[in-house]
Amino acid sequence: MYKIAIIGPESTGKTELTRELAKYYKSLWVPEYAREYVEKLTGHYTFDDVCNIALTQIEEEKFYEKQSAIEKFVFFDTDLIITKVWFSYCFNRIPDIVTERMKTKFFDLYLLCAPDLPWQPDPVREHGEDREYFFDWYKKEIEQTGIPYVIVNGIGNQRFLNAINAVQTFKQI
Numbered sequence: 001m002y003k004i005a006i007i008g009p010e011s012t013g014k015t016e017l018t019r020e021l022a023k024y025y026k027s028l029w030v031p032e033y034a035r036e037y038v039e040k041l042t043g044h045y046t047f048d049d050v051c052n053i054a055l056t057q058i059e060e061e062k063f064y065e066k067q068s069a070i071e072k073f074v075f076f077d078t079d080l081i082i083t084k085v086w087f088s089y090c091f092n093r094i095p096d097i098v099t100e101r102m103k104t105k106f107f108d109l110y111l112l113c114a115p116d117l118p119w120q121p122d123p124v125r126e127h128g129e130d131r132e133y134f135f136d137w138y139k140k141e142i143e144q145t146g147i148p149y150v151i152v153n154g155i156g157n158q159r160f161l162n163a164i165n166a167v168q169t170f171k172q173i
Contacts, residue, residue, distance in 0.1 A: 001071050003064060003106060004167065005079040006152075007138055008113030009131035011120045013159060017113065017152070018077040020160050021167065027073040030060050034078065038124045047091045054083045054098050061106045073167075079107060081141045085134065102145070109170045110142050110149035111163055117155065 006018045015032060022029035034053045038045055057080055064074050080102050087094045115131035127134065142149045150166035152159060 001064070001067060002073045002108045002167075002171070003061075003076065004073060004109045004111060005076045005081075005107045006111045006113065006163075007078055007082055007142075008152075009115045009127075009134040009138070010125045011117065011128065012113035012115050012131070012135075013117050014113050015077050017111070017159060017163055018075045021163055022073075022075050024160075024164060025073050025075075025167075027071050027075065029075040030064075030077060032077040033057060033060070034083070035124055047087075047093075050083065050087055050091070051095055051097075054080065054087075054095065057083060058097065058101050061101070061104075065106070076107070079110075081110075081138055081145075085137055085141065105145060105147055107147055109167070110147060111152045111166055112139060112142060112149050113159075114151055114153035116153045117159075 004021075006014045006021070008014055018029050018031075033056045037049065037053050037056070041049065057078075060076075080098055084094055084098050084102065087098065112135070115135050119128040119131070121128065139149075139151075148170060150170070152163045152166060154162045
């Protein structure tokens with residue numbers, strides 16, 4: 001089973017792309033837990049909230065470590081890189097559980113969504129003006145893992161086609 005993470009700055013089409021890829025490949029996908037969690041909060045998220053998000057992400061990964069290869073792919077809408085960056089950016093510290101888990105190199109491929117789509121505000125999105133900054137940070141974090149990645153860009157259906165091409169090219173490696 002190929003485990004593929006779709007990551008990138010906010011409002012870069014990650015969720016839609018993850019769903020489309022899962023549908024196209026008739027495979028599984030794991031929604032972004034952070035969005036679900038933060039939408040339920042009555043105030044701003046805390047360090048402990050982000051720890052809870054990280055723990056759930058880790059459990060989701062562990063679940064798929066134990067699965068047999070019945071499915072060809074599982075697509076994840078985000079991963080611990082984004083969580084690690086938010087810990088660092090918002091709280092200036094990263095829990096050991098995140099850094100230790102990232103050493104497992106769970107994913108086979110990253111699709112890094114470029115911030116070339118228009119910003120779409122919603123109640124849980126932040127830092128729309130800093131998408132290039134976060135894009136560069138995520139790219140650097142991916143490169144440090146040594147895991148293959150492809151930058152996915154394009155408007156509308158072109159983004160989806162570019163992602164399919166990235167997955168197909170990866171499968172042939």
